[in-house]
Amino acid sequence: MLTAETDLVPLKAEIAKNHDRAVARLQDWIRRPSIAAENLGFPDGANHLITLLQEVGFQHAELIDTTGKPGVFATLDAGAPKTLGIYFMYDVKQFDPAEWKVAPPLEARIVDRDGLGKVMIGRGSSNQKGPQAAFLAALDAFRTLNRKLPVNLVLVAEGEEEIGSPNIRQIVYRPHVQAALAQTIGVMMPSGTQGVDGSVTVYLGAKGVIEVELTADGQTWGRGPMRDTHSSYKAMVDSPLWHLVQGLSTLVTADGNTPLIDGLFENVRPLTEGEKVQIAIAARKITERQYQVVTGATKWIDDLPFQAALERLVSQPTVNIEGIHGGYTGPGGKTILPHRASAKLDLRLVPNQTAEEVLGKLKAHLVRRGYGDIEVNFTGGYNPTASSADAAIFKAQIAVLKQRGIDPVLWPRVAGSYPGFAFTEPPLSLPAGHYGLGHGGGAHAPDEYYLIESSNPKISGFDGAAASFAEYLYELAK
Amino acid sequence: MLTAETDLVPLKAEIAKNHDRAVARLQDWIRRPSIAAENLGFPDGANHLITLLQEVGFQHAELIDTTGKPGVFATLDAGAPKTLGIYFMYDVKQFDPAEWKVAPPLEARIVDRDGLGKVMIGRGSSNQKGPQAAFLAALDAFRTLNRKLPVNLVLVAEGEEEIGSPNIRQIVYRPHVQAALAQTIGVMMPSGTQGVDGSVTVYLGAKGVIEVELTADGQTWGRGPMRDTHSSYKAMVDSPLWHLVQGLSTLVTADGNTPLIDGLFENVRPLTEGEKVQIAIAARKITERQYQVVTGATKWIDDLPFQAALERLVSQPTVNIEGIHGGYTGPGGKTILPHRASAKLDLRLVPNQTAEEVLGKLKAHLVRRGYGDIEVNFTGGYNPTASSADAAIFKAQIAVLKQRGIDPVLWPRVAGSYPGFAFTEPPLSLPAGHYGLGHGGGAHAPDEYYLIESSNPKISGFDGAAASFAEYLYELAK
Numbered sequence: 001m002l003t004a005e006t007d008l009v010p011l012k013a014e015i016a017k018n019h020d021r022a023v024a025r026l027q028d029w030i031r032r033p034s035i036a037a038e039n040l041g042f043p044d045g046a047n048h049l050i051t052l053l054q055e056v057g058f059q060h061a062e063l064i065d066t067t068g069k070p071g072v073f074a075t076l077d078a079g080a081p082k083t084l085g086i087y088f089m090y091d092v093k094q095f096d097p098a099e100w101k102v103a104p105p106l107e108a109r110i111v112d113r114d115g116l117g118k119v120m121i122g123r124g125s126s127n128q129k130g131p132q133a134a135f136l137a138a139l140d141a142f143r144t145l146n147r148k149l150p151v152n153l154v155l156v157a158e159g160e161e162e163i164g165s166p167n168i169r170q171i172v173y174r175p176h177v178q179a180a181l182a183q184t185i186g187v188m189m190p191s192g193t194q195g196v197d198g199s200v201t202v203y204l205g206a207k208g209v210i211e212v213e214l215t216a217d218g219q220t221w222g223r224g225p226m227r228d229t230h231s232s233y234k235a236m237v238d239s240p241l242w243h244l245v246q247g248l249s250t251l252v253t254a255d256g257n258t259p260l261i262d263g264l265f266e267n268v269r270p271l272t273e274g275e276k277v278q279i280a281i282a283a284r285k286i287t288e289r290q291y292q293v294v295t296g297a298t299k300w301i302d303d304l305p306f307q308a309a310l311e312r313l314v315s316q317p318t319v320n321i322e323g324i325h326g327g328y329t330g331p332g333g334k335t336i337l338p339h340r341a342s343a344k345l346d347l348r349l350v351p352n353q354t355a356e357e358v359l360g361k362l363k364a365h366l367v368r369r370g371y372g373d374i375e376v377n378f379t380g381g382y383n384p385t386a387s388s389a390d391a392a393i394f395k396a397q398i399a400v401l402k403q404r405g406i407d408p409v410l411w412p413r414v415a416g417s418y419p420g421f422a423f424t425e426p427p428l429s430l431p432a433g434h435y436g437l438g439h440g441g442g443a444h445a446p447d448e449y450y451l452i453e454s455s456n457p458k459i460s461g462f463d464g465a466a467a468s469f470a471e472y473l474y475e476l477a478k
Numbered sequence: 479m480l481t482a483e484t485d486l487v488p489l490k491a492e493i494a495k496n497h498d499r500a501v502a503r504l505q506d507w508i509r510r511p512s513i514a515a516e517n518l519g520f521p522d523g524a525n526h527l528i529t530l531l532q533e534v535g536f537q538h539a540e541l542i543d544t545t546g547k548p549g550v551f552a553t554l555d556a557g558a559p560k561t562l563g564i565y566f567m568y569d570v571k572q573f574d575p576a577e578w579k580v581a582p583p584l585e586a587r588i589v590d591r592d593g594l595g596k597v598m599i600g601r602g603s604s605n606q607k608g609p610q611a612a613f614l615a616a617l618d619a620f621r622t623l624n625r626k627l628p629v630n631l632v633l634v635a636e637g638e639e640e641i642g643s644p645n646i647r648q649i650v651y652r653p654h655v656q657a658a659l660a661q662t663i664g665v666m667m668p669s670g671t672q673g674v675d676g677s678v679t680v681y682l683g684a685k686g687v688i689e690v691e692l693t694a695d696g697q698t699w700g701r702g703p704m705r706d707t708h709s710s711y712k713a714m715v716d717s718p719l720w721h722l723v724q725g726l727s728t729l730v731t732a733d734g735n736t737p738l739i740d741g742l743f744e745n746v747r748p749l750t751e752g753e754k755v756q757i758a759i760a761a762r763k764i765t766e767r768q769y770q771v772v773t774g775a776t777k778w779i780d781d782l783p784f785q786a787a788l789e790r791l792v793s794q795p796t797v798n799i800e801g802i803h804g805g806y807t808g809p810g811g812k813t814i815l816p817h818r819a820s821a822k823l824d825l826r827l828v829p830n831q832t833a834e835e836v837l838g839k840l841k842a843h844l845v846r847r848g849y850g851d852i853e854v855n856f857t858g859g860y861n862p863t864a865s866s867a868d869a870a871i872f873k874a875q876i877a878v879l880k881q882r883g884i885d886p887v888l889w890p891r892v893a894g895s896y897p898g899f900a901f902t903e904p905p906l907s908l909p910a911g912h913y914g915l916g917h918g919g920g921a922h923a924p925d926e927y928y929l930i931e932s933s934n935p936k937i938s939g940f941d942g943a944a945a946s947f948a949e950y951l952y953e954l955a956k
Contacts, residue, residue: 037811094810207710225774230772236773236787236791249724257717294711295715296705323814324805332514334572336922348713416813444812
């Protein structure tokens with residue numbers, strides 16, 4: 001019988017041997033962006049992923065059509081007693097090449113970074129192609145060594161994660177896909193979970209999210225100009241742009257930090273004592289500096305001390321403005337009264353809020369405050385995700401990490417969002433979470449990167465990340 | 479001795495004879511845009527105006543350097559007892575060609591418009607090259623007929639009217655320019671003052687204006703991210719974009735219509751009884767439909783009846799958002815927390831507010847409300863303009879119009895702004911205003927137009943506008 005002890009040494013050697021090919025595969029993947037918001041790279045991205053999965057040993061891989069962008073369903077039958085679910089995304093976030101200072105977003109250039117080693121710069125390098133490519137590299141090592149995987153795999157992937165996974169149900173609940181997932185012990189998404197200090201965080205859930213675009217328009221409002229007009233008429237004509245600004249201003253407190261949407265906190269479950277303990281322990285393991293680096297901020301809301309800021313991060317629903325636009329924004333001024341303006345918002349949800357509930361409350365709030373004319377265009381989103389630390393997919397993570405001498409940070413839920421709800425909610429009711437050594441940064445931002453060759457023994461590079469997946473599969477099989 | 483009676487018939491014939499050349503001159507002028515906000519067409523625009531002025535009989539025309547864009551100073555000595563001041567602008571407002579539906583902004587195409595006749599579409603056609611070209615056509619007719627003008631002319635022009643005339647003092651108060659202006663009976667700016675019903679409005683003043691750009695930035699604020707970060711951190715990090723929105727929201731009432739800047743109304747002079755009477759008379763001469771057409775609005779603030787809306791238009795200072803921009807504004811969503819956002823505002827001023835006072839009050843208000851970090855970049859502006867209807871430049875207008883059978887609307891002040899303050903305030907203390915038959919529309923908006931050949935006997939086309947200037951010069955000489 002195969003065991004981790006006998007297999008891991010040759011597997012790690014094989015991962016190292018295959019390093020150049022695996023890194024080239026990641027670079028090639030980054031050079032093929034799929035961006036749902038821009039309708040770019042479809043169905044190419046799904047087809048390319050199918051090829052990648054077939055290359056590393058999936059016997060079955062098929063495209064799953066949806067009313068949006070296609071998903072992918074694949075299985076790798078190793079004849080093992082247990083089956084692990086895997087969730088991939090093949091799409092990436094939009095980018096503006098002009099903002100990338102270190103290297104262009106689609107070149108996948110490898111550069112030196114002080115204190116880290118060699119990193120690959122590229123859109124999707126960290127979120128999520130890099131960690132996913134490391135996972136594929138682990139599978140590839142099994143294949144090239146002609147070793148069977150310790151667990152079977154059922155993989156689902158989508159191409160609309162970055163627009164809020166509007167159609168993930170059409171993939172996950174396709175009868176044969178759902179039936180296959182129902183046989184799994186849980187669903188894991190490959191991720192680079194190490195901080196710049198090497199620490200690892202195990203996320204037991206994620207916030208939900210809704211994304212909406214709010215538009216105020218003279219035509220819809222029936223007030224203000226129907227087209228941009230001269231600004232002198234402001235003295236007798238209403239302004240849709242002011243209407244939007246004043247409508248927005250009612251959504252949060254004056255400091256911009258606490259939602260004021262009517263009833264929004266009704267179903268917000270406060271942190272449990274257990275979650276508070278997890279955060280308190282976490283606050284001693286991670287550093288404030290680490291959070292300052294990733295957030296780009298030096299102070300927290302209300303000048304909170306670090307632990308209190310972390311509690312806020314985990315527990316609070318948010319209303320964020322992603323972007324706002326209206327009227328003249330070119331050089332100098334232009335004395336117009338604009339007829340239209342819009343703002344893109346994301347609202348993060350915590351248990352036990354639901355996406356449907358929050359969207360309804362946002363709309364009702366605007367109506368009640370006299371902003372019912374403001375169009376609320378829901379562009380995507382879903383419920384929060386929550387799993388228990390007792391689930392096998394988490395216990396195996398913690399065991400592997402402890403064998404590596406890493407005492408992981410248990411974290412109640414990531415403040416970001418991923419559509420784990422599709423797995424954790426009925427009918428599947430599976431545990432779901434992220435896993436993987438390795439490190440990346442700059443998700444959704446310019447100069448996104450993923451660590452390829454680490455100069456810091458505490459942080460895994462690409463091969464170390466791949467090895468961590470191999471170890472995990474063995475641990476799960478125990 | 480020359481008189482209007484003997485001269486006007488041949489002058490009008492000469493204007494008609496020169497029509498094609500004068501219209502071609504206007505088209506050529508529109509095709510040479512000068513846009514200060516975009517640093518486009520300088521000093522070419524000033525030099526071209528000098529050529530135009532020399533062509534129509536100005537003996538002296540010179541470029542006046544400023545620390546911004548150059549001005550023009552020109553004189554036409556007709557040996558007459560009286561001298562009229564003329565104010566020109568040679569710059570035009572910015573434009574976005576994509577928004578122009580009828581014809582491109584720089585083609586100066588002449589098209590048919592129902593109910594009006596042939597109009598020229600082009601940026602600056604109405605504001606202000608069209609009326610100015612009609613004035614030049616009048617002067618040209620005197621020249622080609624070898625007739626002396628009934629009055630001498632002193633002309634000043636600037637190329638920064640559309641950015642708030644930041645350097646007009648450097649032109650008007652240049653010693654030899656100021657000395658020449660001091661000899662005039664007042665200053666007139668050629669304008670197409672007729673409405674679509676043929677009515678004429680005589681504006682006795684103008685609102686002042688300041689234009690500012692407000693920018694909230696994590697760096698300046700010392701809070702929030704220093705670069706765009708992932709929106710999930712909103713739960714622990716402040717948002718410069720929310721800070722801007724909430725700061726803006728304190729500047730006006732919830733309906734967006736009444737300024738709430740601390741102390742802003744301290745020096746606002748309410749309408750005098752005389753001004754209210756002027757407006758009441760005006761409200762009977764002009765139509766609500768006319769204002770609906772030019773504003774593109776169907777309702778007025780607070781659903782005010784027309785006369786009350788007009789009182790508001792004349793009497794109220796305003797805070798308008800010309801444009802706002804921050805974060806991600808492309809297709810779909812992008813879950814970022816932006817580090818920076820800005821809004822362009824214009825504030826219109828009424829007597830006895832001053833530009834300096836209002837700018838200071840805006841800044842103090844933001845500081846007092848906790849938004850002192852928001853950068854206030856003053857990009858231009860000036861005080862209100864006010865003249866008495868008893869001044870010769872207005873009495874002559876009214877006389878000419880009445881001879882034409884037009885009973886003009888006397889209007890206390892235009893709700894828009896022009897830098898008449900440079901003439902009406904000390905040291906010059908001259909009356910200043912606009913004049914001219916003819917009609918245009920779409921100032922600062924797409925598809926700006928000026929009427930060239932009128933199909934409506936009540937509205938003057940280009941030649942009629944030119945003739946109205948000739949009549950005016952004769953009337954002034956009386």
